Amino acid sequence: MKPTGRALLAFVVFVLAMSAGSQWWAGRRDGALGAEVARLARPGDIRMIASDSCVICLRARHWFDDNRIAFSECSVERDAQCRADFEALSAPGTPVILVRGRPQLGFDPQRLRAALDRPA
Numbered sequence: 483m484k485p486t487g488r489a490l491l492a493f494v495v496f497v498l499a500m501s502a503g504s505q506w507w508a509g510r511r512d513g514a515l516g517a518e519v520a521r522l523a524r525p526g527d528i529r530m531i532a533s534d535s536c537v538i539c540l541r542a543r544h545w546f547d548d549n550r551i552a553f554s555e556c557s558v559e560r561d562a563q564c565r566a567d568f569e570a571l572s573a574p575g576t577p578v579i580l581v582r583g584r585p586q587l588g589f590d591p592q593r594l595r596a597a598l599d600r601p602a
Contacts, residue, residue, distance in 0.1 A: 515591050516549030522598040528553035531568050533576040534560070542577055542589040 532539035546553045556564030579586045581597040
């Protein structure tokens, strides 16, 4: 049985509606998570060791800024102390996000929130 033009159009509209709904829900969830991290984070709690060419670092930086989360950042290419800190951690790549001194490799907002929720 061959689908009619109407059935195909209905299917496309359904898929687009589901995709839009999914993106809307993810945006709401990410916004709530960002607000929670902003509430928990105090100045000095979050430090990102980044690289100038790191795409994930850029994504993390935008997420922190968009959610008004207090954090500091250093670049392994431009800051000798940052480079030394990075090498001391023996991390395989950037970003390394230090949450109250505890390193996390990569950027995961949910893991970040869980680390902030633990006692210092």
